[in-house]
Amino acid sequence: MKAVWLRPPGNLEALRMEDMADPGDPGPGAIRVRLHASSLNFHDLLVVSGRMAPATPLGEGRIPMSDGAGMVEAVGDGVTEFAVGDAVISLIFPQWQDGGAAVASFSGTPGDGLDGYAREAVIAPATWFTQAPRGYSHAEAATVVVAGLTAWRALVVDGGLKPGDVVLTLGTGGVSIFALQLAKAMGARVIVTSSSDAKLERARALGADHTINYRTTEQWAGAVLELTEGRGADHVMEIGGPGTLSQSMEACRIGGRIAMIGILTGAKGEVRTGLLIGRQQRLQGLLAGSRKHQQDLVRALDGLSLRPVIDRTFPLEQTADAFRYEMSGQHFGKICLEI
Known part of the structure; x- marks a missing residue:
């Protein structure tokens, strides 16, 4: 073979x-x-x-x-x-x-x-x-x-996603797009960031409620706060790593959750621990999930019109x-x- x-x-x-x-x-x-x-x-x-x-x-x-x-x-x-x-x-x-x-x-x-x-x-x-x-x-x-299992665990298994929650996804790669689709299927609002207007248009076609081009809006955390009337996102799918984590913390609500999934900007960097403590956020490193998590996800997908x-x-x-x-x-x- x-x-x-x-x-x-x-x-x-x-x-x-x-x-x-x-x-x-x-x-x-x-x-x-x-x-x-x-x-x-x-x-x-x-x-x-x-x-x-x-x-x-x-x-x-x-x-x-x-x-x-x-x-x-x-x-x-x-x-x-x-x-x-x-x-x-x-x-x-x-x-x-x-x-x-x-x-x-x-x-x-x-x-x-x-x-x-x-x-x-x-x-x-x-x-x-x-x-x-x-x-x-x-x-x-x-x-x-x-991709699917990582988004599922971050939002549902560990995140306890509820209808009406606000989910912020960074980028338009596999995990982020799966997170967008799962979140919308479960009644959440979704904000998507990207450096490409064409990709953001595709994200809106998939149901994204708001999109932010982080090239033209460098302080995208401020844009997230404006879109949520100052509250911030309940869940952040953190893909970038040290280069984006600071703004992810600013964009996440007090007591919100940040799922650290990717390291596209590098494996090491400064963490603003004072901001994390002050906003009482949960920052969780996350690697996919277990067989049981995957079985639960498959059962969920069997009942959703998500492709x-x-x-x-x-x-x-x-x-x-x-x-x-x-x-x-x-x-x-x-x-x-x-x-």
Whole structure:
């Protein structure tokens, strides 16, 4: 079968499409999945570009991609949750099945510490997958694994989102657009920031109540306060990191929640702790979620008319080009691979 490998020294030029042995039949408790799609995440980009070393040594190589979506081809003894023909999606943290936060590294994450899903088929424990949302294409389903789950946990699981809440999303990448869609589906008001008027127009078409171009309105926190009559946002999807955190705190209401999800502006920076304390805000670092969280999200999506936004799809052999497109920042929503 075909697979993409990240070979030493571990950068985009080292991505190779190669033949590898077929994985065979699943053993007890395992399933064989014919993979049809994956979606790109910023974390995947950090790994394949060499900007972040894999959590376990690269050795002779690693199959990238943490998101996998496909069809069950065979089930091993003892597997009752899945049947041949089921559409399934992977987990970014397969060891985190339920309960509170249980991971602090990517050592058990496919595409980072373990081989991922940039391949035609895989055999893995059945507990490494969940059902896919009904009616979703494989590419749409793949976007749920990280982008959808991160937005769900930030807003619903930990955030307790309620109708009428105000959600501020930074940018128009996969997590932010999923957050926009989920928040609107649950009756919230949404403010979206971007440097592109064209992207902001698309966000309004998806239901965004207000949009702010942070290039032309550099003090966008003030604009958020004006739009909320001085109160601020109840939930902030913080994607930028240290370069945007200060304004996120200013834009968040007293006692509001800031979900620290991304580090697009860097991994280190100053935190205005006095402002955070004074406004009594909760700043939470957040990495996707558990299998139970993902199952709950899938059930929710089964009852909503929400379809993920896919900007562009690349064939598996053009994985490096897909990441170059991600690096360009042109995308709105998700970028996917077709396997």
